[in-house]
Each structure stands twice: as structure tokens, then as C-alpha cells.
Amino acid sequence: MTKKLSALALSLLLIATSWLVHIPVAQAFENLAIPAFRLQETTPVAPGTTYKQYQWSYEQGNTKINLLEIDLSNPYLTIDVIAGKGKVAERLNVSAMAREQGAVAAINGDFFNMRGEGAPFGPMVRSGELLSSPINHSGLYALGLSKDGRAYIDLFHFEGLVVAPDGTSFELTGLNKASFLMNPDNRNGHVDRLHLYDHNWGSLTRGQGSGIDLADTVELLIDNNLVLAVSAGAPFEFAPPLGQKILRGHGLAAQYLLNHFQVGSPISIDYKMIPDQEWQMVIGGHSLLVQAGKAVPYARELSTLDGLRARSALGISQDGQTLFVVAVEGRTEQSLGLRLGDLSRFFEHIGAWTALNLDGGGSTTMVTRQLGDWQATRLFAPEQAQERLVPNALALFVNAPQGELKGLFIQGPDLLLPGETVAYTLKAYDSYYNPVDGKTLSVQWALSDQLGELDQNKFTAQQAGVANIQVLEQSNSITATFPVIILSxxxxxxxxxxxxxxxxxxxxxxxLTVQLTTKAGRTRSVEASQLQWQFENARGDLSPQGMLRIDHIDGPEALLRASYGNVSAELPIGLLMKKEPEEQYLATATVTGNIVNVRQGPGTDYDVIASIAKGTNLPLLDLKPGWAEVLINDSRSGWISREWSEQFLSTGVITGNIVNLRSGPGRDFEILTTLKKEEKVFLLKESDNWYRVITGEGNKGWMSADYVEKNILP
Known part of the structure; x- marks a missing residue:
């Protein structure tokens, strides 16, 4: 993919991540027999696309592996990248990406630095357009689809050149890149280099971070091969407009821009991505899992990546015509997760010729459109409470025409209690697995026995046994049967x-929720109105919708008893005792010197109040140039040199438009300043749904946790 540009934008960032450092693994890869991955489910999703669920067991429990097997030769399928909210560095969760773009299935994509601008490490091509360049010599692989629909997994590189009116030139390092490390010397990829940013870059900052002094940067605003404006020592305060570029230089590159360009100067920019061919889609990944059909050792440091975790990965067949999309559920009650070595073995088991790892852990998310549904939904819960905001996703789109009705099925609970009434849903799909609105079909509902009453789709259970609800679509004589167990x-x-x-x-x-378990091991939730309830030593009310209110406690051992026949359960009732909110420290400092002095204030002129041994972890309270305030015990704090300690800070992104920063954890405290949406802050402490934070400008105060998205590192 080669491109000649009329404008250049260059920007430098700094936040480095060790995941880009290529560290070969010395340990030998165990040549173990392929384990028994058990196929549990097979379901069509779209033309040429099949969903499969496998199970793999460890001593600690089971792991669920979700696979989409996609025939890339199918004319009704398109595989493409979704870039967050639409641009590079605009993160969004996978469910929202799929919903907004109309994808039938999607999985999270590339690794990224959560403390940086949120751009992917690797290349990204969407619908034939290069959105973000690869990092040269990184050893990171990527998946690409050529215009003829063939899939490749390969190392990608970037070449670019900027030429001034006097003929002097300078290497262009990247397009729309956040901060990264350059192999093999691990230098910041923006130091002394040129970077280009176009309208696909969504952040107001470009390559910023520690290690880059803005005084050493120069930016050119370019339109139609001409320099419109020059900004030295301070970046432009806007993202690149449509049709224009910003070329950003640091150090030697900044001097090149100052020496050879001024407003009105013509400029020439050429760049290309290697392998240089017409790519329809490219998405970056990490190291290889399978090569030439065999599991291979992971080629990067495993200390932060291995273990039983949620996983996302891609594989291709030898002919490049089949794409394997894998998401492993991890760290949930239903699934432990998978080690990287076992993930490699799974791809070997399903016949992948080449496979690469994607960002996993808390980023892993897969959504698919179930048969009869109108949009894709998440297959399993993420490792943390909410889906992580990620930079991009690989998505499946379907453009099949409407086909003949192919199948019907009835959806609803299959375990009922006598007396329950349930309205069942009819779902349908056509020969291309497109959803069909069941309400538009001419159907007849029927009951095959006399265990209840059926009024169209509403069934009232009356007697214990197995009732079969049936639907007949009259035009095509297609039927569906749904057995319902009525419990005694x-x-x-x-x-x-x-x-x-x-x-x-x-x-x-x-x-209040109620769950029944049968002697056969089946479980289901039921409405509270289906059971008998009795208060003991307490008074209150339980609504039919399951809302419980306690009005009075009459004595000790107060409880609420639920019963159904001879089976009962008790809910102890205790009153909430008011207490002071607990404080949780979110930032720590680890002592790296052998013996480090703790002083009364941030400087060597202050008295020494304690000495701390190497390796000690202390809550971090505040930061000043060269010094960190730490908590020594429950009642005393002091200051240690940042030179002899390593600080670990949680970060957050402001989600409200204008958020107040206050002097204390509550709305009664004084407003110190305001924070803007998308602004990044460091989180020091949490107290009763309030965060104590430090802003990028060094302002400190408290803000409501309702207006900040806390980044959780994998």
C-alpha cells in the first residue's frame, strides 16, 4: 500500500511500554500431546460462518473457548476493522462498535497503551485506507486481507520520506502513532523523528508523554502540498481537519522542519506499508501462536502475559481462505481462562496454519448475532465489571439478500412451576441466516398435551410433566417444538x-431474586409471587416484582422465609450500621534503594523521620518534583526521593463534560477548579465514591467517581 500525501503531520509521544520490547524466550516449548478440546456446540451465524464452543479442563476447573470459523471466499461476507468511535485514538467497547456499525460479529483487536492516547500498536487498514502505520522492527505480527479476499499473517513495516523545496529529505517514521519504543535500542519512537497525522487521528494530543519536551517540537499544518502554518514549541490545539495534515517533528526532526519550511512552502510526502500490496483490511496483533501448522514458543516475555486469562486471537488456514476467530472466556464463574501455550495447542487442534495473539485479559470481548436476533450481543462477561474501551475491533459484516424462510425456534424458560404464565417468543431466520420478524409470519400455536393452557404464545402451566409447545408456519410448513418441564x-x-x-x-x-435448583441439577430464576413468604421477628413488604422493604425489626434472629411445598429457605435480616467510609489507596511507591530515608518534607533539608528497606510498598499520597509523599503507618506520612523509588499510579479519563475538582470528598467542599471531558488524571485514593486525583497540570483534589473511567491494567 503506497500513498503520496500533500500534507504532513508529526507528533511525538513518550509513554513507553515493555510489551514492544522483543525478548526471545529461552525456555524450550514443551512437545506435549494435543489435549482433548471437547466440542460442545455448533451453530451457524451467517453464510459461510459457523460458531463453535469448545471446553478444556484444568485441575482448577473448566475453560470455555469460543470459535468463529469464517469462509473468506463467501461472496456475502466482509471482514473489516472498526476503529473505536471512528478514528484512531478514539476508544470504544466492542459491543458498542458492533451495534453502531451493524456488525454480525466482532472481537477486540490490537494491543495499546492504556496510559497513553489509546492508539493501537500495530497497523490498521479499514476498507482499503491506511489509518495507522506499523512500528518498524517491533516483531509484532498483523493479519491482513488482500483485495482478492485472501488472508495473510505477516510482519508489516513502514517507509516514508519528506522532501523540502531545496531537495533535502527526512525519514517519516509513522502515520497516526501514539508513543512507542523503537527496537532494537528501545528508544522512544518520537525522539528526533517525524510523524504524520491526518483526519483519521481523533485525539487533540499527538505523541505526547514523558520524555518529550514540547519546547523541542515543531508542527506544520499542511493542505494540498502547501504549508499553511508553523507552530514551534507548542502543538496546534486541534485535531487535523478533514483534508489537512499535521506533520510533527521532535529534536533533529524539528530542526529540519524549521530550517527548510515556512508558511507557503511546498512539501512532498511519500509513504508506503510493506508488504506493499492492495490491502483491504489490516489489524495488528502480537506474537505468533502457530506457524506452519505447529504450535510455537511465544517469542516475547511472558511474565505479564501468561497465566489463566481471557484470550483473543486469530488464525488462518494454509490457503488463506479460512479465518479462525477465537475468544476465551476467563476469570469468571463459568470459565477459568487459558494459558498461552494451550491457546497455541488449540489453534493447532483446529487446523490453523498460522495464528497470532491479540490483546487479551480485560480487553477480551466477542459479540455475535444469534440466530433470529437483529444485532450482535456479547457471548460472555469480561474479566472486570464492564467492557474495556479498546482502540479497534475485527468485525464481520453480511450483505446477503433476503432468502426463503429456513427455520423457526421458540424462546423462553423451559422450567415452570404450576400456575406460572409465560409469553414465549417466536424467532425465525432465512436461508442466509438473516433474522426474520416472527410477527410477520402466519403461524399456528398448539399444545401436544393437556398439562396446561395455551393462548397463542401464552402458556399457563397447570400439571407436572413435560408439555410440548408447537408452532407451524403455514406457508412453508416449517415447524418448531419446545418442550417445557413443569416441576412438581x-x-x-x-x-x-x-x-x-x-x-x-x-x-x-x-x-430480591429467587433461584430454584431441581434434583436433576437444573436451575432457574422465578418471580417472588410464585413462592410463599413469611416474616419472623420483622415487619415489611415484598412486592410481586420482588422489591423487599424492611419497616421494623421486632427481635433477634429476624428473617424472611420462602417456601414451596416442603422446600424452604431463609434470608437473615440485619440492619445497616452507619460507619465512616473506608479509604482505599490506588497508587503505591516501591522502594528501590537499599535503605531510603523518609523525610518530613520534599527535600534533603527536611529531617529524617524513618528509613525504609528495599522492596517495601507504601501507599502514595502526593507527588512533587523529585519527591513522593507516602504513608508510613495509619497516622503518619513522609517524603521519599523519587530517584530511589518506583511509583505506580492508576489512571482515569474524565467522562463528564465539565467536572468539579473539590478540596474534599463531597459536594459540600470548595471547588478548586474544573476538569474537561477526555482529560486524563492520576488516581491516588478512593473514599465513598470519590477519587483524590492529580491532574496533568499538577492540580490536586477530589472528584466524584461517577464522572471518571478508571483504567484497569491487565
Whole structure:
């Protein structure tokens, strides 16, 4: 892919990450027999696309492996990249990307630096357009699809050149890149280099971070091969407009721009990505898992990557006509996760010729459109509470025409109690697996036995047994049958009652859920109205919708009892005792010197109040030039030299438009300043849903946790 540009934009960043450092693994790869990956489910998703779920077991438990097997030769399929909210460095979660772009399936993509601008490490080509260049000599592989639909996994490189009116030239290092390390010397990839940014770059900052002095940078605004403006020592305060570029230089590159360009100067920019061919789509990844059909040792340092984690990865067949998309559920109640070596073995097991690792852990997310559904939904929960915001995703799009009705199925609970009434949903799909609106079909509902009453799609269970609900689509004579087990009292094993609180506040209603477990091991949630309820030593109310309110405690051992037949369960009722909010420290400092003095203030003129041994971890309270304030014990703090300690800070991104920074953790405290949306902050401490933060300008204060997205490192 070669491109001749009329404008250049260059910007330097600094936040370095060790994941770009190529460290060969010395240990030998175990030549173990391929383990028994057990196929649990096979379901069509789209033309030429099949979903499969496998299970793999460790001593600690089971792991679920989700696979999409895609025939790239199918004319109704398109594989492409989704770039966050639409531009490089505009992160979004995978579910939202798929929903907004209409993808049938998607998986998270490239690695990125969560403390930086959020751009992917590797290359990104969307619909034939290069959005972001690869990092040269990084050893990071990428997946590419050529215009003829063939898939490749290869190392990608970038070549670029800027030429001034007097004929002097300077190497162009990258397009739309955040801060990164250059192999083999691990130098910051923006130091003494030129970088170009175009309208596909979504951040107001360009390559910024520690190690880059803005006084040593120069930016040119370019339009139609002419320099429109020059900014030295300070970046332009806007993103590149449509049709224009910003060329950013640092150090030697900045001097080149100052010496050879001025407003009105013509400029020539050429660049290309190698392998140089017409790429339809490219998405960056990490190291190889499989090469020439065999599992291979992971070629990078494993200390931060291995272990039982959620995983995302891609593989291709030898002819490049089949794409394997794999997402492993990890660190949930249902699935442990997978080690990298076992992930390699899985790709070998399914017949991949080449496979590469994608960003995993907390980033792993896969969504697919289930048969009969109208949009893709997430297949499993992420490692953390919410989906991570990621820079890009690999997505599957379908452009098949409407086909003949192919199948029907009934959706709803298949375990009922006598007396329950459920409205079942009819779902349908055509011969191309497009969804069909069941409400538009001419269907007839029927019940094959007399265990209940059926009124169209509404079924009321009456007697214990197995009732078969049937639907006939009359035009095509397609039928669907849905067996429903109606439980007897003898079928139940236990009742489980749960609330969202451990203790109750008088007069405040909280949701209550009920789950039944049968002697056959089946479970299902039921409405509270299906059971008998009794308060003991307490008074309150439980609504049919399951909202529980406690009004009074009459004595010790207060409880709420639920019963169904001879099976019962008890929920202890305790009152909420008011207490001071607990404080949680989010930043730490680790002593790196052998014995480090702790002083009363940030400087050697202050008295020594303690000495701390190497390796000690202390809560970090504040930062000043050269010094860090740490908590020595529950009541005393002091200052240590930052030269002899390593600081670890959680980061956050402001999500509100204008957010107040206050002098204390609450809205009654004084407003010190305001923070803007997308501004990055360092999180020091959490107290009762408030964060104590330090801004990039050094301002310190408290802000509501409701208006900041906390970054959780994998």
C-alpha cells in the first residue's frame, strides 16, 4: 500500500511500554500431546460462518473457548476493522462498535497503551485506507486481507520520506502513532523523528508523554502540498481537519522542519506499508501462536502475559481462505481462562496454519448475532465489571439478500412451576441466516398435551410433566417444538434467596431474586409471587416484582422465609450500621534503594523521620518534583526521593463534560477548579465514591467517581 500525501503531520509521544520490547524466550516449548478440546456446540451465524464452543479442563476447573470459523471466499461476507468511535485514538467497547456499525460479529483487536492516547500498536487498514502505520522492527505480527479476499499473517513495516523545496529529505517514521519504543535500542519512537497525522487521528494530543519536551517540537499544518502554518514549541490545539495534515517533528526532526519550511512552502510526502500490496483490511496483533501448522514458543516475555486469562486471537488456514476467530472466556464463574501455550495447542487442534495473539485479559470481548436476533450481543462477561474501551475491533459484516424462510425456534424458560404464565417468543431466520420478524409470519400455536393452557404464545402451566409447545408456519410448513418441564414439589432440591445488600436500611426497598435448583441439577430464576413468604421477628413488604422493604425489626434472629411445598429457605435480616467510609489507596511507591530515608518534607533539608528497606510498598499520597509523599503507618506520612523509588499510579479519563475538582470528598467542599471531558488524571485514593486525583497540570483534589473511567491494567 503506497500513498503520496500533500500534507504532513508529526507528533511525538513518550509513554513507553515493555510489551514492544522483543525478548526471545529461552525456555524450550514443551512437545506435549494435543489435549482433548471437547466440542460442545455448533451453530451457524451467517453464510459461510459457523460458531463453535469448545471446553478444556484444568485441575482448577473448566475453560470455555469460543470459535468463529469464517469462509473468506463467501461472496456475502466482509471482514473489516472498526476503529473505536471512528478514528484512531478514539476508544470504544466492542459491543458498542458492533451495534453502531451493524456488525454480525466482532472481537477486540490490537494491543495499546492504556496510559497513553489509546492508539493501537500495530497497523490498521479499514476498507482499503491506511489509518495507522506499523512500528518498524517491533516483531509484532498483523493479519491482513488482500483485495482478492485472501488472508495473510505477516510482519508489516513502514517507509516514508519528506522532501523540502531545496531537495533535502527526512525519514517519516509513522502515520497516526501514539508513543512507542523503537527496537532494537528501545528508544522512544518520537525522539528526533517525524510523524504524520491526518483526519483519521481523533485525539487533540499527538505523541505526547514523558520524555518529550514540547519546547523541542515543531508542527506544520499542511493542505494540498502547501504549508499553511508553523507552530514551534507548542502543538496546534486541534485535531487535523478533514483534508489537512499535521506533520510533527521532535529534536533533529524539528530542526529540519524549521530550517527548510515556512508558511507557503511546498512539501512532498511519500509513504508506503510493506508488504506493499492492495490491502483491504489490516489489524495488528502480537506474537505468533502457530506457524506452519505447529504450535510455537511465544517469542516475547511472558511474565505479564501468561497465566489463566481471557484470550483473543486469530488464525488462518494454509490457503488463506479460512479465518479462525477465537475468544476465551476467563476469570469468571463459568470459565477459568487459558494459558498461552494451550491457546497455541488449540489453534493447532483446529487446523490453523498460522495464528497470532491479540490483546487479551480485560480487553477480551466477542459479540455475535444469534440466530433470529437483529444485532450482535456479547457471548460472555469480561474479566472486570464492564467492557474495556479498546482502540479497534475485527468485525464481520453480511450483505446477503433476503432468502426463503429456513427455520423457526421458540424462546423462553423451559422450567415452570404450576400456575406460572409465560409469553414465549417466536424467532425465525432465512436461508442466509438473516433474522426474520416472527410477527410477520402466519403461524399456528398448539399444545401436544393437556398439562396446561395455551393462548397463542401464552402458556399457563397447570400439571407436572413435560408439555410440548408447537408452532407451524403455514406457508412453508416449517415447524418448531419446545418442550417445557413443569416441576412438581418433589422435583425441587433447594431455594436460594439473594438481595443486593448485606444489611437493610429501614424503609428502603431493595431488589430480591429467587433461584430454584431441581434434583436433576437444573436451575432457574422465578418471580417472588410464585413462592410463599413469611416474616419472623420483622415487619415489611415484598412486592410481586420482588422489591423487599424492611419497616421494623421486632427481635433477634429476624428473617424472611420462602417456601414451596416442603422446600424452604431463609434470608437473615440485619440492619445497616452507619460507619465512616473506608479509604482505599490506588497508587503505591516501591522502594528501590537499599535503605531510603523518609523525610518530613520534599527535600534533603527536611529531617529524617524513618528509613525504609528495599522492596517495601507504601501507599502514595502526593507527588512533587523529585519527591513522593507516602504513608508510613495509619497516622503518619513522609517524603521519599523519587530517584530511589518506583511509583505506580492508576489512571482515569474524565467522562463528564465539565467536572468539579473539590478540596474534599463531597459536594459540600470548595471547588478548586474544573476538569474537561477526555482529560486524563492520576488516581491516588478512593473514599465513598470519590477519587483524590492529580491532574496533568499538577492540580490536586477530589472528584466524584461517577464522572471518571478508571483504567484497569491487565
Amino acid at each position: 414439589q418433589q422435583d425441587l432440591l433447594e431455594i436460594a434467596i439473594k438481595t443486593t445488600v448485606e444489611a437493610f436500611e429501614l424503609g428502603k426497598a431493595v431488589p
